[in-house]
Amino acid sequence: MATHNELGRRGEAIAKAHLEAAGYEILDENWTFGKAEVDLIDYKDQTIIFTEVKTRTGTGFGQPEDFVDNRKQKLLAQAADEYIYLMNHQGDARFDIIAILFTPQNTYTLKHIEDAFWPSPQ
Template identity: 75%
Template sequence: MATHNDLGKQGETLAKAFLEASGYEILDENWVFGKAEIDLIAYKNKVIIFTEVKARSGTGFGLPEDFVDTRKQNLLAQAADEYIYLMNHNGEVRFDIISVLFNRNNTHTIKHIEDAFWPSAT
């Protein structure tokens, strides 16, 4: 497995632990629909939270959250629509980003951006 894939998996593991420690229930991990994959689907206070996790080892090309572009947001929205339909969820939903930035000594910082975006209609 490539190093960037290892970093991504490690970021997702840290993000999941962070959410659980913050009182979120994890409903699904790496949920796939069509060309989209939702990293974490969480639930808290009757809200389903679709979470994109981005992990990077540096900021030379931008912050991790900068890599969730409009195309990615719309793919996530399509997958979220299907998930909402399958779960028959009639409540609120939210799209979050969890940014994991690793330092050279393999320590990390986590930034949870709640309500990070609202995808345009597809």
């Protein structure tokens, strides 16, 4: 398996642990719809949160959260619409990003960006 896949899985596990410690309920992991995959779908305070996890080992090409571009946001919005429909969720929803940046010493920083974006209609 490619190293970046292992890094991504590790980042998702760290993000999941962070959310659970903060009182979030994890509803789904790696949920797919069409071409979109939502890393974590969680729930807190009557809100469904669609969480994109970005893990990197450096910032040479930008911060991890910079990689959630407009195309990715639209795909996540499509998946979120379907998930909300399937679950018949009547409450609020939002999109979060968890950015994890590893250092060469194998430590990391975690940035949880709540309500990171709201995709524009297509």
